[in-house]
Amino acid sequence: MLIPPEELLDGAVATLLEAVLPALGTRFARSQLYAVVDVLRNLRDRVEPRCAGLAAEAASAEAALRRAAEALRPTAPAAAESLSRALDALPTAPIAARLEALGPALVAAFETLESLPPAAAEAAVLARSALAGHLAAQALRDLAPLKPSLLAEISRG
Amino acid sequence: MTDDELRQRLERFLASRLPEAESLAVTRLERSTEGFSQETFSFEVELARGGRRETRGYVAKREPEAGLLEPYDLEPEFRVLHALSDDPLPSPPTPWFERDPAVLARPFYVMERLPGEVPIPAARPDGSGPFDEGERRSLGPEVARALARLHAVSLARPDLGFLERPEPGRAAALREVARWSERVARSRLPVPPVLAEALAWLRRHAPATDEITLVHGDYRLGNFLVIREGGEAHLSGILDWEMVHLGDPLEDVGWCTSLLWRAGTPYASALLPTEEFAKLYSEASGRSVDPERLRYYELLAVVKMAAIMLTGIRAFRDGRTRDLRMAIFDHQLPFLLAGVAALRGWLPGA
Numbered sequence: 001m002l003i004p005p006e007e008l009l010d011g012a013v014a015t016l017l018e019a020v021l022p023a024l025g026t027r028f029a030r031s032q033l034y035a036v037v038d039v040l041r042n043l044r045d046r047v048e049p050r051c052a053g054l055a056a057e058a059a060s061a062e063a064a065l066r067r068a069a070e071a072l073r074p075t076a077p078a079a080a081e082s083l084s085r086a087l088d089a090l091p092t093a094p095i096a097a098r099l100e101a102l103g104p105a106l107v108a109a110f111e112t113l114e115s116l117p118p119a120a121a122e123a124a125v126l127a128r129s130a131l132a133g134h135l136a137a138q139a140l141r142d143l144a145p146l147k148p149s150l151l152a153e154i155s156r157g
Numbered sequence: 158m159t160d161d162e163l164r165q166r167l168e169r170f171l172a173s174r175l176p177e178a179e180s181l182a183v184t185r186l187e188r189s190t191e192g193f194s195q196e197t198f199s200f201e202v203e204l205a206r207g208g209r210r211e212t213r214g215y216v217a218k219r220e221p222e223a224g225l226l227e228p229y230d231l232e233p234e235f236r237v238l239h240a241l242s243d244d245p246l247p248s249p250p251t252p253w254f255e256r257d258p259a260v261l262a263r264p265f266y267v268m269e270r271l272p273g274e275v276p277i278p279a280a281r282p283d284g285s286g287p288f289d290e291g292e293r294r295s296l297g298p299e300v301a302r303a304l305a306r307l308h309a310v311s312l313a314r315p316d317l318g319f320l321e322r323p324e325p326g327r328a329a330a331l332r333e334v335a336r337w338s339e340r341v342a343r344s345r346l347p348v349p350p351v352l353a354e355a356l357a358w359l360r361r362h363a364p365a366t367d368e369i370t371l372v373h374g375d376y377r378l379g380n381f382l383v384i385r386e387g388g389e390a391h392l393s394g395i396l397d398w399e400m401v402h403l404g405d406p407l408e409d410v411g412w413c414t415s416l417l418w419r420a421g422t423p424y425a426s427a428l429l430p431t432e433e434f435a436k437l438y439s440e441a442s443g444r445s446v447d448p449e450r451l452r453y454y455e456l457l458a459v460v461k462m463a464a465i466m467l468t469g470i471r472a473f474r475d476g477r478t479r480d481l482r483m484a485i486f487d488h489q490l491p492f493l494l495a496g497v498a499a500l501r502g503w504l505p506g507a
Binding site for chain 1: 280353473481
């Protein structure tokens with residue numbers, strides 16, 4: 001997720017007060033809206049990302065990068081070393097910072113694969129497959145907690 | 158600006174553009190909730206001229222304070238719509254553009270309101286797509302043929318001469334990849350690795366084309382005006398030309414058939430199977446639709462939408478918009494990234 005929970009809640013509160021409140025026509029609706037704002041404001045500092053999920057995600061990304069490095073080592077040792085060094089340079093804690101740094105490391109790994117000579121093509125395929133396997137699984141894990149979209153209702157207004 | 162103030166300003170503007178009107182009043186002014194980008198106002202103008210009274214429907218599109226396609230410049234879109242106003246293509250005749258901020262605070266243009274409604278581009282509550290079988294069967298071919306007509310617009314006409322024309326070859330595709338890469342970078346958000354890899358792949362595999370045509374850039378279900386009657390549906394308008402440019406015509410086909418607009422169905426824009434849509438387009442345009450090139454543009458479509466969502470998320474995070482629809486893109490983006498993974502062959506089911 002690219003919007004931190006506290007920013008999301010602040011934005012929701014601002015929208016309710018600035019855009020929704022002026023359009024409400026009854027005292028009951030306004031009082032309910034203020035109650036929602038009260039709930040959101042107090043929720044703001046109690047929401048934290050689930051650390052267990054972050055740790056598992058980081059471990060999966062790290063394992064994929066290590067598998068990619070191992071695949072490259074026989075024919076492209078410099079590239080393998082580059083991936084390993086990137087892993088070693090990652091912050092170990094907090095886990096959110098480690099996970100955040102793993103994203104650019106994965107992007108850099110793909111860029112490294114792009115620059116390999118034809119002689120390392122087979123190893124590059126294996127390395128790419130390791131990275132892609134992680135990203136595909138991550139894509140599915142990211143979908144799992146999402147609720148059904150209300151886009152149709154949002155469009156209808 | 159209140160709705161009443163907006164109405165009065167529109168009246169002053171229209172009076173200046175319709176000097177022959179003896180009296181003029183803006184009525185039934187409504188802000189649209191459908192668009193995610195430009196602000197849209199629908200209204201009627203009751204005017205008297207030459208002793209006769211008439212009512213005309215118009216739509217004004219105004220540059221938003223923050224939006225999905227920033228930075229904004231409405232003028233190219235206006236110039237294309239204005240140029241096409243007398244074309245058989247059902248684009249809305251668009252007579253006026255105004256840049257002066259004294260009029261409506263931000264640039265806007267006014268087009269005539271066409272008949273029909275924009276279908277809600279989502280599955281119905283029972284999970285079925287937005288069209289019945291008869292509606293799909295009647296509307297689908299019209300949509301494919303209208304796209305072929307759009308791509309047949311002559312680029313020799315001087316009023317379209319301002320559009321930048323890519324060289325034949327890979328330039329058209331590469332320019333689009335560069336355009337959307339730049340938007341991703343401009344969002345200053347962490348680039349999801351799936352998206353970064355897809356952009357690199359698109360750069361490496363940019364297809365060549367000898368044909369450069371007008372490209373709508375957003376030709377899809379939510380931008381069609383449709384008239385439904387007698388169990389059929391017919392295309393009455395093609396809207397939202399804000400991404401119009403010159404390029405590879407298959408870019409529009411790929412956008413239209415991409416997984417973005419299926420609305421719970423397996424069909425391109427919830428209308429027809431992709432192969433059938435491509436065949437109808439091919440017959441109408443006389444242009445072959447290479448499946449591999451189409452696949453390329455379907456991936457570009459999802460990447461492009463991801464870039465648009467990142468732009469919206471950035472606007473929300475910067476506090477430049479209070480539109481919470483920008484925030485919910487944070488919950489939509491994972492679906493797009495899974496779609497990218499599927500189109501890259503990393504997940505089943507693209």
